Amino acid sequence: MTRVRSFLSQPLVKWGLAGILVAFLAIVPMLAIDIPGVFPGPTYTPGTLQLLAFSMLIASLALSYHLIFGVAGLLSFGHALYFAIGAYGLGITLRHFGLELLPAIVVTFVAGLFVAAAVGALSLRVTGISFAMVTLAFAQAGSVLVRKNPGKLTGGDEGLALDTTHVPDFFIGVLQTKNLYWLCLGVLVLVFLVTSWFERSRAGHVVAATRENELRVRVIGIRPYFVKLLTFVIGGVLATLVGMAYLLLQSSATQKLVSADFTLTLLVIVVLGGVGYRWGAVIGGIVYTFLDQRLTAFASSDAVSGLPDILRVPLSQPLFILGTLFILVVLFLPGGIAGVGARLSRSRMRADEPRTVLEELT
Amino acid sequence: MSTVILLLITGLGLGALYFLVASGLSLIYGLMGVLNFAHGSFLTLGAFAGWELARRTGADNWLSFVASVLLGAVVGAVFAALTELLLIRRLYERHIEQVLVTVGLALSSVALFDGIWGTDPVYVSGPSWMGGTTDVFGASIPNNRFVLILAAVLVLLGIVLFLKYTRFGLIIRAGVENRSMVTALGIDVRRAFTVVFAIGGAAAGIGGVLAASYYGYVSSSIGGSLLIFAFIVTVIGGLGSLSGAAIAAALVAVLQQFANFYLGGTGDFVVVLLLAVVLLVRPSGLLGSKA
Amino acid sequence: MSDPILSVRGLSARIAGQQVVEDVTFDVPATGVTALLGRNGVGKTSTIKGVLGLIERRGEVTFRAGGSAVRLDRLRTHRIVQLGIGYVPEDREVFSKLTVAENLRLAERSSDPRREFVAELFPDLVARSNQLAGTLSGGQQQMLSLGRALINTNTLLLVDEPTKGLAPIIVSEVAAALAEAAKTVPVLLVEQNLQVVRQLATDSIVIEGGRVVHTGPAAQLLDDEDMIRRFLGVHGETTGAGATA
Numbered sequence: 001m002t003r004v005r006s007f008l009s010q011p012l013v014k015w016g017l018a019g020i021l022v023a024f025l026a027i028v029p030m031l032a033i034d035i036p037g038v039f040p041g042p043t044y045t046p047g048t049l050q051l052l053a054f055s056m057l058i059a060s061l062a063l064s065y066h067l068i069f070g071v072a073g074l075l076s077f078g079h080a081l082y083f084a085i086g087a088y089g090l091g092i093t094l095r096h097f098g099l100e101l102l103p104a105i106v107v108t109f110v111a112g113l114f115v116a117a118a119v120g121a122l123s124l125r126v127t128g129i130s131f132a133m134v135t136l137a138f139a140q141a142g143s144v145l146v147r148k149n150p151g152k153l154t155g156g157d158e159g160l161a162l163d164t165t166h167v168p169d170f171f172i173g174v175l176q177t178k179n180l181y182w183l184c185l186g187v188l189v190l191v192f193l194v195t196s197w198f199e200r201s202r203a204g205h206v207v208a209a210t211r212e213n214e215l216r217v218r219v220i221g222i223r224p225y226f227v228k229l230l231t232f233v234i235g236g237v238l239a240t241l242v243g244m245a246y247l248l249l250q251s252s253a254t255q256k257l258v259s260a261d262f263t264l265t266l267l268v269i270v271v272l273g274g275v276g277y278r279w280g281a282v283i284g285g286i287v288y289t290f291l292d293q294r295l296t297a298f299a300s301s302d303a304v305s306g307l308p309d310i311l312r313v314p315l316s317q318p319l320f321i322l323g324t325l326f327i328l329v330v331l332f333l334p335g336g337i338a339g340v341g342a343r344l345s346r347s348r349m350r351a352d353e354p355r356t357v358l359e360e361l362t
Numbered sequence: 363m364s365t366v367i368l369l370l371i372t373g374l375g376l377g378a379l380y381f382l383v384a385s386g387l388s389l390i391y392g393l394m395g396v397l398n399f400a401h402g403s404f405l406t407l408g409a410f411a412g413w414e415l416a417r418r419t420g421a422d423n424w425l426s427f428v429a430s431v432l433l434g435a436v437v438g439a440v441f442a443a444l445t446e447l448l449l450i451r452r453l454y455e456r457h458i459e460q461v462l463v464t465v466g467l468a469l470s471s472v473a474l475f476d477g478i479w480g481t482d483p484v485y486v487s488g489p490s491w492m493g494g495t496t497d498v499f500g501a502s503i504p505n506n507r508f509v510l511i512l513a514a515v516l517v518l519l520g521i522v523l524f525l526k527y528t529r530f531g532l533i534i535r536a537g538v539e540n541r542s543m544v545t546a547l548g549i550d551v552r553r554a555f556t557v558v559f560a561i562g563g564a565a566a567g568i569g570g571v572l573a574a575s576y577y578g579y580v581s582s583s584i585g586g587s588l589l590i591f592a593f594i595v596t597v598i599g600g601l602g603s604l605s606g607a608a609i610a611a612a613l614v615a616v617l618q619q620f621a622n623f624y625l626g627g628t629g630d631f632v633v634v635l636l637l638a639v640v641l642l643v644r645p646s647g648l649l650g651s652k653a
Numbered sequence: 654m655s656d657p658i659l660s661v662r663g664l665s666a667r668i669a670g671q672q673v674v675e676d677v678t679f680d681v682p683a684t685g686v687t688a689l690l691g692r693n694g695v696g697k698t699s700t701i702k703g704v705l706g707l708i709e710r711r712g713e714v715t716f717r718a719g720g721s722a723v724r725l726d727r728l729r730t731h732r733i734v735q736l737g738i739g740y741v742p743e744d745r746e747v748f749s750k751l752t753v754a755e756n757l758r759l760a761e762r763s764s765d766p767r768r769e770f771v772a773e774l775f776p777d778l779v780a781r782s783n784q785l786a787g788t789l790s791g792g793q794q795q796m797l798s799l800g801r802a803l804i805n806t807n808t809l810l811l812v813d814e815p816t817k818g819l820a821p822i823i824v825s826e827v828a829a830a831l832a833e834a835a836k837t838v839p840v841l842l843v844e845q846n847l848q849v850v851r852q853l854a855t856d857s858i859v860i861e862g863g864r865v866v867h868t869g870p871a872a873q874l875l876d877d878e879d880m881i882r883r884f885l886g887v888h889g890e891t892t893g894a895g896a897t898a
């Protein structure tokens with residue numbers, strides 16, 4: 001048993017297993033796996049592919065938030081803003097600027113980069129709760145902007161539909177869902193790789209050390225501000241990237257994407273998965289999406305509607321169940337899902353201990 | 363001129379609402395270091411409770427209105443005290459987890475309100491005088507603004523007197539400054555935590571009933587949308603400072619009204635801008651002592 | 654010798670995840686003033702805070718009062734203090750936005766506070782009863798901090814550097830007040846000023862590197878220049894003054 005464990009924790013084996021997993025996920029659209037109660041139909045059907053793709057995007061987004069909250073320890077309440085910039089940015093550049101897909105992506109990416117850098121530079125001048133508030137306030141400004149619908153750009157309450165004129169055919173229509181699925185899988189892999197690379201980089205180590213003990217990092221002559229800003233910006237542009245894929249997959253952006261509730265949902269996902277664990281963010285995102293989806297189906301099912309009011313009312317609200325579940329995890333399962341997994345397998349996938357990192361630096 | 367007066371008084375009315383939420387937030391943060399995301403839910407539940415009472419007792423009389431405000435206060439206080447006792451207390455001194463628990467409570471309670479009262483707003487009416495207007499120097503001011511301002515002033519006064527003249531008040535003031543020294547004097551500061559939650563919940567509950575009459579409806583999202591502005595007010599005023607919260611509430615709301623009217627509906631932006639400026643120039647807020 | 658009032662066995666304490674006290678063992682006798690000594694930063698303050706549960710701690714801390722033994726390491730701070738332990742923190746920690754009277758009133762634990770006793774010791778405080786504590790001078794703040802502890806009838810006093818940063822005349826005033834209090838209650842005193850230690854202390858404990866390296870009668874330690882240099886270092890006038898006094 002211990003031999004299996006040490007075998008599994010070798011880096012080469014870990015990456016090998018991850019590769020096999022990705023390869024498997026890549027051929028899922030050709031397979032007919034059906035898990036009743038979890039999938040709406042066999043895996044080759046557009047409905048199931050759509051749901052899987054969606055869950056991978058939420059997982060990617062959670063990963064980008066993991067960088068900011070889990071690695072850098074920055075409690076941002078405005079992460080939804082960068083995701084929304086991706087979705088709305090791409091939507092607007094395609095519809096109103098009439099750009100081709102690729103240039104539109106580049107423009108949106110730069111916009112995300114710019115906003116993340118500007119907001120990060122400002123809000124990182126304060127720390128702790130004040131930081132949380134400033135990020136929340138900026139996201140709120142974004143939300144107001146979307147709602148106000150300046151120059152009829154964002155579509156206001158109606159939302160913004162994807163203009164498909166300049167989108168290649170293989171991304172359009174229900175029959176092409178598997179292409180979108182592959183796109184989303186690609187986004188997840190990319191975000192995961194960038195996140196792992198960053199956590200292993202020198203900057204990643206420094207920012208993790210800053211989270212544990214800012215003073216000690218200052219003492220060895222590094223200004224934490226810049227590494228924090230770098231982390232914030234990388235997390236932000238990754239979210240923008242995911243937002244663009246979201247627009248292609250869902251064909252529309254709605255103002256719910258900019259809402260404070262959406263950022264809170266991300267927080268819930270990362271905590272549910274396990275703060276500080278990369279795999280936790282991924283699993284949290286996927287579990288959350290499926291729970292949300294399945295609980296919604298469950299809420300409107302006959303099993304629930306037949307219950308007496310005292311049970312029916314709470315059970316018919318997916319968010320009530322998720323919120324309660326979240327509270328229970330915070331109270332009783334501090335490491336979230338990944339924390340339980342790690343305790344069971346003892347193979348630690350967390351960022352290196354900050355102490356050893358500091359020794360490396362000095 | 364009459365426009366300026368209208369904007370000013372309406373702004374103060376809105377500021378009163380902000381204050382009713384922010385006062386509790388600020389006290390709770392000041393004493394316990396907890397940013398309470400569930401505070402909006404205290405307000406919403408208070409609003410629904412008030413509405414349930416008002417519609418059963420005939421909304422159009424003062425007795426029923428006053429009773430529903432009081433019920434809102436009691437319901438808010440009980441909800442808040444239970445939150446502290448059952449959730450926050452278990453996570454003593456673990457501030458991030460405490461914030462997370464309040465986030466979870468905010469999400470699940472709003473969903474529960476949706477389940478009970480539906481997602482559509484329910485329209486409320488109060489005593490007919492509240493729906494009328496009064497002429498002040500040529501401006502017709504909706505009467506409910508005066509009620510709001512009066513209520514906020516009474517709540518402010520009540521909290522100030524409580525803090526000044528009771529032993530709990532003494533403990534709270536000392537705890538805001540240095541919590542661990544309070545325990546080192548042999549005082550169980552956690553009992554004061556429950557008390558501040560209850561006070562904050564009561565103020566929010568009153569705010570809920572009054573918000574319903576200000577907006578003319580109750581919905582499950584009423585607390586959440588006020589909460590964001592109350593957060594901003596709390597930070598601008600200085601976390602933990604009650605008078606800071608009062609000043610900032612009036613400032614923010616009046617500014618918001620003027621910007622909405624004279625700068626083409628940019629009130630929310632101006633508020634966010636103000637927050638950014640205050641945090642950059644004076645990170646501890648107007649009257650805050652610690653960042 | 655009678656049982657010690659406080660027994661500390663293998664106490665370790667952490668601040669922000671960092672070990673600041675390691676496996677400290679010592680006794681505080683049931684009478685007299687015990688001086689807790691050591692160079693700057695060795696963990697004297699942390700030891701006291703560990704005893705009070707103000708920081709994360711491990712190990713056995715037993716308090717013997719009125720014939721019964723209580724394990725302090727299992728109690729929360731307010732319960733420990735309620736057993737009759739008065740605390741005067743380093744840097745005074747008065748509540749600056751409360752008045753002098755409010756600071757004292759907050760500290761009162763019984764229905765029968767010793768207001769006259771405190772008023773006699775520190776007449777200055779009576780005159781300034783409605784002044785905000787934050788506007789008091791350093792010396793006055795120290796007296797208020799002492800007053801907060803002495804207003805209750807305690808069975809043990811923990812006093813952390815009561816003369817730190819005070820003018821010589823105030824130092825002797827504080828020392829006199831402590832001497833008065835020590836007539837009726839045992840004191841664990843952290844003190845850098847060796848003259849004050851000589852004046853008050855009956856016993857001594859020396860900490861180094863987070864551990865106890867010496868215990869014994871205070872006079873014996875103070876008369877041994879070699880030990881003083883070794884344990885308390887060559888830091889400045891206070892040591893010199895104390896050793897030659």
Ligand SMILES: Nc1ncnc2c1ncn2[C@@H]1O[C@H](COP(=O)(O)OP(=O)(O)OP(=O)(O)O)[C@@H](O)[C@H]1O
Pocket residue numbers: 668669671673691692693694695696697698699700743
């Ligand atoms: N908040 C903190 N974070 C990290 N280290 C701390 C903290 N507080 C104290 N320490 C460290 O703990 C050690 C012991 O501190 P402590 O205050 O107990 O020393 P002391 O003996 O009372 O010193 P002094 O004579 O200067 O008062 C010191 O090395 C100090 O740097």
Ligand SMILES: [Mg+2]
Pocket residue numbers: 697698699743814
């Ligand atoms: Mg000290």
